[in-house]
Amino acid sequence: MNEIAVIGKAALALSWAGIASIQPAPALAQSQPGDGFEVTRYALALTPDIPNKTLAGRETITLRITAEDVRLLSFSGNALIIDSAAVDGIPVAINQHGSLDFTLPHPRSRGRTVKLELAYHGRPARGFAGSQDLLYTSYFACDWMICAQERFGDKADFSLDLRVPAGMDTLSLGRMTAKRAGPEGSEIHGWKARRPYSPYLYGFAVGRFARASAKAGSADLTYLSDAADSADLKRRFAATPDMVAFLSDKAGVPLPNDGYSQLLVDGDEAQEAATYSVLGIEALPTKDGDPAEDWAIVHELAHQWWGNLITCATLKDFWLNEGITTFMTAAWKEHRYGRAAYEAELDIARERLAKARAKGFDKPLTWSGQYPSLGTRRAVQYSKGALFMEQLRTTIGDRAFWSGLRRYSRAHAGGTVTSIDLERAMETASGRDLSALFAEWVFGTSQGG
Structure with a gap:
């Protein structure tokens, strides 16, 4: 220009x-x-x-x-x-x-x-x-x-x-x-x-952006786009305040920084940054209230806690960023649409992991070797990570599970984490020794790594 x-x-x-x-x-x-x-x-x-x-x-x-x-x-x-x-x-x-x-x-x-x-x-x-x-x-x-x-x-x-x-x-x-x-x-x-x-x-x-705004408690929400007008932005992001309330409750920590922006662009972008996300029109539902497509907004929003506020110390524990947010997407769907929507979202994770296993590839969540493709990496760190969180929830029960997630999130807000930090939080909340479960899924010690 x-x-x-x-x-x-x-x-x-x-x-x-x-x-x-x-x-x-x-x-x-x-x-x-x-x-x-x-x-x-x-x-x-x-x-x-x-x-x-x-x-x-x-x-x-x-x-x-x-x-x-x-x-x-x-x-x-x-x-x-x-x-x-x-x-x-x-x-x-x-x-x-x-x-x-x-x-x-x-x-x-x-x-x-x-x-x-x-x-x-x-x-x-x-x-x-x-x-x-x-x-x-x-x-x-x-x-x-x-x-x-x-x-x-x-x-x-x-x-x-x-x-x-x-x-x-x-x-x-x-x-x-x-x-x-x-x-x-x-x-x-x-x-x-x-x-x-x-x-x-x-x-x-x-x-040059059209703009709309909303509140989630005391937090300011801003919606921006060069591809949609203010009314369309309000419609597409109407569920965001409820998502903020749900995730804040499950984290035990309010939305960081008292503000969050979402930039809507053409294409299928779905990318978080600190305090905002970029979302493509093709990644959003084509009709309101569709649980089958309602994932990108809540997944990237969840990263404001798990990934951005609480960050894996190294790439080895990247599943803590992506596995937890993939699981929280399913948890949001359960909250909004019911148990069937939760299971449907986890079924997507099961299918992706099954495809990787069919190709002879399955690794512990903290495996630090080379993945043959980005899709395979995501099958482990995103999908298997989400399924492990579901396994934890089933093993220790809802009350202990959500208490453990809040303990983990509050203790490490603003800092960095490893998988041991999550294990300790869940063990404290449940009063149970979870070392065997973490060894099987996370560390791979029972599988020979």
Whole structure:
């Protein structure tokens, strides 16, 4: 669009003086993204080019060193072009060989705080979607910014200044904190998350949106779309307040951040971010009150508790994010439509797991090996995870089960979890030793792993 500079000009505008002499670093020792440090804050200023699906930006990463003699800061690799990089004001060497590595000017010791300042531009290989007039991010945050994609346990503060054409609408984490005039007919919209979140949950959207709103207790609900009007948004998302009440009760924790937005777009998108979700029209029911199709809204909403507020520490325990939310989708259907709808939803999980088993593939929920396909991964982490939650409910009874889920959710709100945390909560609530059940389904110790 005319109001947004093309990438070449934006890159020049964002370049830092005196950094052009940086040369690529020589080959570095192998390091996994995120090793040796934890990020405490990401602060971004981005200029997205909506029709071209490109961006230019600056980013300041504040991090704490967690090991001795750290010489390298490693992040997930992506297709962005790094224009400059400095640590505590000192230019540093950049190396891209799968991961994105920055060589420190001198080793840093445990406990030190470091600021990595970056300027970059480019076209993300993944994570951008939309149309000529709409741009929204979809899952792969570390393709459009610099972060570590699979460091689920490293929650950090997040703020974002989006430079967009005047009159455009934006959406991101938390609340909009400021809107001010920018250069060349643009506006700068400032967004800030109210609590730390894992990087894979970061996102934003830019477009011209119809808007509707509702309340769920004291929480503000916002419905946005470039593909539907306000009346249609209210109709499609009419059940959201009841879903919030149901999930808040089962979690024992109110909706985080006192607000939640849903962005309705064309297609079949169903993706959660921290404090909002992106949902495609094709993923929503074609008629109101249809239990067979009523899943995407409640599944992504459930992630605001299980996945976003309470996050698996590593990918090994990813079933805690997806298995619980898949189960809670069935539990919502039971609450709204009755037991038959609950069983029908779990039957979908049973069918998906049966297909994986028919291909000779079934693993414990915490299995950390390679899956042959995304569908097979989901058959285990989503479907088998949901069926395990149903097995827990059957084994210990409703009262103990829901008490255990509330205990688990309250104890770890805002933090990270492993499967042991769920086992301990359920054992405390039920007064039973559940180690054999968890060994069979979760850890695989009774199956030889």
